[in-house]
Amino acid sequence: MDVYDALRFSVARISNELFSAGSIFSVYSLATTFVIAVCALAYQRKKRRGRANLRAIARAIFNRKILLTASFAADVKLFVLSVVLMPVVVGALVISSNAVATAVSAGLRSSFGATAPVACCDLSIKLVSTVVLFLAYEIGYWVDHWLKHRIPFLWEFHKVHHTAEALTPVTNFRNHPIDNIFFGYMLALFIGSAAGALAWFFGRTTESFTVDGKNILFLFFLWTIGHLQHSQFWIPFRGLLGHIVLSPAHHQIHHSADSEHFNRNFGSVLAVWDWMYGSLEMPSRTNPRLKYGVEEEGVDPHSSFGLLATPIVKAALALWRALADAWRAGIERMEQRRQRAKSTGVL
Numbered sequence: 493m494d495v496y497d498a499l500r501f502s503v504a505r506i507s508n509e510l511f512s513a514g515s516i517f518s519v520y521s522l523a524t525t526f527v528i529a530v531c532a533l534a535y536q537r538k539k540r541r542g543r544a545n546l547r548a549i550a551r552a553i554f555n556r557k558i559l560l561t562a563s564f565a566a567d568v569k570l571f572v573l574s575v576v577l578m579p580v581v582v583g584a585l586v587i588s589s590n591a592v593a594t595a596v597s598a599g600l601r602s603s604f605g606a607t608a609p610v611a612c613c614d615l616s617i618k619l620v621s622t623v624v625l626f627l628a629y630e631i632g633y634w635v636d637h638w639l640k641h642r643i644p645f646l647w648e649f650h651k652v653h654h655t656a657e658a659l660t661p662v663t664n665f666r667n668h669p670i671d672n673i674f675f676g677y678m679l680a681l682f683i684g685s686a687a688g689a690l691a692w693f694f695g696r697t698t699e700s701f702t703v704d705g706k707n708i709l710f711l712f713f714l715w716t717i718g719h720l721q722h723s724q725f726w727i728p729f730r731g732l733l734g735h736i737v738l739s740p741a742h743h744q745i746h747h748s749a750d751s752e753h754f755n756r757n758f759g760s761v762l763a764v765w766d767w768m769y770g771s772l773e774m775p776s777r778t779n780p781r782l783k784y785g786v787e788e789e790g791v792d793p794h795s796s797f798g799l800l801a802t803p804i805v806k807a808a809l810a811l812w813r814a815l816a817d818a819w820r821a822g823i824e825r826m827e828q829r830r831q832r833a834k835s836t837g838v839l
């Protein structure tokens with residue numbers, strides 16, 4: 493592949509990301525988000541000041557101060573990397589959810605016997621399948637995210653997302669490639685297992701409501717509040733709604749540099765998993781003007797080196813420390829057993 497081919501390939505990938513309805517960064521999803529942001533800001537300003545100045549709202553949405561930050565430039569770099577290269581890498585490395593589904597349904601058939609194919613109710617089955625696969629995505633996302641905050645080796649890669657100091661919809665792409673690959677495995681595991689269980693239960697492969705192969709419920713949330721989770725607009729859901737759906741403000745709390753907010757609101761769209769686990773942090777009604785980012789000594793978290801190489805070195809050190817701790821704990825346990833055996837006269 494020469495430079496011209498590489499350029500053509502990159503442009504095709506980026507235009508596919510922008511113009512296919514099922515993509516995460518489609519212009520359609522950005523347009524609906526823009527309309528929702530204008531309405532939400534106009535409502536908030538009218539309530540606060542008695543009138544809504546549309547020019548001021550447009551200035552707030554396209555905030556030059558944010559677009560000129562090193563943090564935003566780093567988001568754009570990772571956007572290009574992840575849109576151009578990641579589909580190739582993830583596609584080659586990650587097992588597909590179809591392979592997991594086939595293995596799970598075969599496992600269920602051999603453990604519990606085959607079920608007769610359900611010959612009716614196509615629409616209801618499609619509806620059930622759409623909801624179940626959406627829930628599988630949501631649980632997979634939560635578990636993946638929780639693990640990345642609990643395990644130091646994984647945190648070093650996930651930290652790249654948290655070093656963003658200004659949140660914009662492009663921050664969604666601010667992920668280390670290894671973080672993306674791990675996410676791909678987790679999704680294949682959870683969505684594939686759910687699809688396999690559905691296929692076994694209904695005795696046949698089920699279909700879901702999709703657009704461009706993406707679950708319609710996932711797209712509904714992406715086209716409404718998804719992009720606003722990475723934005724500077726404080727749009728809080730409170731009360732019962734805030735216990736069920738994560739508002740943009742919920743995710744902004746997840747990015748907060750305040751240690752009181754660490755390890756809160758792990759979910760994607762649904763707040764119920766955080767509610768059940770006890771990690772749900774409800775946003776306040778008024779904007780607390782949160783500071784975002786992670787303190788990193790001696791590293792520029794927005795440079796290409798800081799974004800891509802530093803996490804690999806730090807993750808390797810974290811893994812080394814974990815292995816050394818496990819080794820030391822093993823030796824201590826062996827010594828304690830030897831001492832016990834000696835004192836009871838076995839040795």
Ligand SMILES: [Zn+2]
Binds near residue numbers: 637746
């Ligand atoms: Zn996180």
Ligand SMILES: [Zn+2]
Binds near residue numbers: 653722743747
């Ligand atoms: Zn985020």
